[in-house]
Amino acid sequence: MIHDMDAIAWTILGAVGAVAITLVACAPALKRDQLRRQTAGSAGGALAGIGSGFDAVWRPSAEDANAQWEAQIELPAPAPSPGDGGSIDDGSIVIDLDD
Template identity: 50%
Template sequence: MIDPLPLLVLAGVLLAGFLLWPLLGPRLAASERKRRRRSAGGGMLGVVDEVFRPQTHEAHLVWEAQQELPAPAPLPGDGPIGAGPVRIALPPSR
C-alpha cells in the first residue's frame, strides 16, 4: 500500500504554488521584461556607438566590466578590518 503522506505533501506544495502565482507572477515577469529591455537597447545602440562614437562604446565596455568585478578581498598582511575604536553618532532625539 502506498503511504499517503508524501502525496499529500506534494499536493500541498503544488496547491501553494498555484495560489501564490497570481501574487508573484506579475512581479517576476515585470523584472524579466525590464532586464530584457535594458540589454536589448544597449545591444542595438552599441553597434552605432562602436561605429560613430568609439570612445563612448569603449567607456560602456569598461563600465560593464566594472559591474561584473567582485569587491577586492583583503590581503593576508592587511590586519583586521575596522581595527580601532568604532564610533556611531546618532542624531539627537526629540
C-alpha cells in the first residue's frame, strides 16, 4: 500500500514538474505573442480582467497608468454647439466649415 502511494506521489510530482518546465520554456514566446497582439490592438480576451485585478492589488501605479492611457485614447468627439454650421440634408449630414 505504501509503495503504491509512493508511485502515485512521484507521478504527480513528475507531472507538476513537467508542466512547470513547459511553462518556463514557453514564457518568452507567450510574452512575445502578447506584445504583438497588443501593438496590433487585439490583446485582451477572457483573462484580461483577471490581470488588471492583480495590477490593482500589487502594482497600483501600473493600473493607474493604464487607466490614464485608456482615457487618453478613448476621448469622445466634441459635441456640436447650436451655433455650429451643419444640417441634415436629404438624410446626409452636411457640415459647413468657415474658411
